[in-house]
Amino acid sequence: MGALPRPLIGFVRHVDRLNYGLGRVAMYLLFVLMAVLLWSSLSKTFFNPSLWTLEMAQFIMVAYFILGGPYAMQMGAHVRMDLFYAQQSPRRRALWDAFTIFTLIFYLGVMVWGAWDSFSYSLSLTWDGFIPELGRLERSATAWRPYLWPIKLLMLLGFVMMLLQCIAALIRDIAKIRGEDI
């Protein structure tokens, strides 16, 4: 059998590199999160409690785990129930995965769809042909009242990148079934 088309291999490499970079950045958000929470305990004890720390911490946590998703997938950290799976040869596993990965692609597709809806709601986005128009910006209903579109944009990005990582995994499995390693 001939090799996979070069653009497909290029796609896998690019997605891998991009998600690795994204994941490495997300990884360090843990320390940003710690800093925010330490500041929160300090300010509560010594000065006036800060309004923004609680929500900021929530935003950072969500960014941390959604943007870190694809990198965790590269590490093989997402748990599988591998009672039978682990006993198969690598090629059989690739064959199984090539079918069952469609569940992930479907799920993540729906997540991207929902994230897009929620994101365009946060900007009250309307379309005049292909030109987007902004309406009233959605804010969180707390004392700090942050805008919600930045975090929703990050979540959308995370789900899109996870979807791409799954498609890359599918291509890699197909290659493995054909006896190649990418």
Place this chain on the structure above:
Amino acid sequence: MPQEMIALLMFSTMLLLMMTGQRVFGLIGFVAVLASISLWGAGGHTMGFSAAMKLMKWYPLISLPMFVYMGYVMSESRLADDLYRMFHVWFGRIPGGLAMGTVLLMVLISAMNGLSVAGMAIGSTIALPELLRRGYDKRMVTGVIQAGSSLGILIPPSVVLVLYAMIARAPVSELWLAGVMPGLLMAGMFIAYIAIRSAIQPQLAPALSAQERAQITWGEKISTLKAGLLPFAIFAAMMVPFINGYTSLVESSVIGVATTVAAAALKRRFTRAVFENATRNTLGISVMFMWVILAALAFGAVFDGLGAVKAIDSFFTEKMGLSPWTILIMMQLSFLVMGMFLDDTAMLVIVAPLYVPLVARLDLGIPPDQVLIWYGVLYTITCQIAYLTPPFGYNLFLMRAFAPPEISMGDIYRSVTPFVFVMVAVLALIMAFPNIALWLPNLIYPN
């Protein structure tokens, strides 16, 4: 189709799909979004994403990556080596003593950590090779480490109880306190089992030789005790401000991280490699948990929409006409069986919302504001058992990953049997005597 049937269909499809070995979060999410779109049409597609917004509001969940990070710093920097040495010199002289010391080591690690992963990592890197080298039976050793490390979710701080608290809307502080006595009781019963077993079959767990014992001086015995200060310092730094209400749970977990990192740095063990491994592995584990919870929340939301809770509720209480205690015992049994096959985190997020409201309504003779605290402990012990029961248990897989090749999967499966029996006994004791769990929270928060 009647709604109970849809719920059942969703559940069985999920179980079936899990057998394929695909990533658990994707399978749960797939069933959830597929069901919500087919039930509620195009509007149903937002359900999956709503779960992400809901997860964002679960503030206490931020403590999860913190506890994971603490655990990795502790195991990667080998902070627990001195602790192990302490138990080694004090307990080595009796048969089974090193195994008992390992249980106590796990208790101390559990008091600094909220999951069983850290205990597994520390137990298998420090205690496992040492005990095997000294001729301990391999099944006894692996069983001790798996069962001992599962105490991590019962003895405070506990991530499982944080998740439970969010579902049951019960205070985390009281739940954590409720876990203390049952955790110590369970550790005591593990030790009793080891003592009895090694008294009957001393060849399974040999004591240190006379020559080796002679080498351990009283001076060394006393000086190793210093190692024991560390867990108490970390535990106190986290728990004292939290129980007194100065810091929130999440802030306390960050104080715990800061203390652990400071301790590792003081011992000059917080190297670049420790930093990199701990940070990367924390991302992997936390992200894995969060994606499973994310998908399971969507699944649970569909269940909610179907009214599955009410259906199960009326099935037990009205149609079957069972007594409250029979229902409770049946719930625990079904939970144990599900725990064998299902991913534990997913089970927590899917099954707990079904069971908790039911327990709150049962008349078990326990004051209504305490019944959910007590059930939280039962629930956590059931999760512990689920971690250990084949074919699917986190600790079994972790053990496989950590253990040397001469220990087979069969050894690992068999090694947990006696400990599972001990855990079931503890579960029964706490069901029969709720005060084992409720005594400490009532003492600290009298009302």
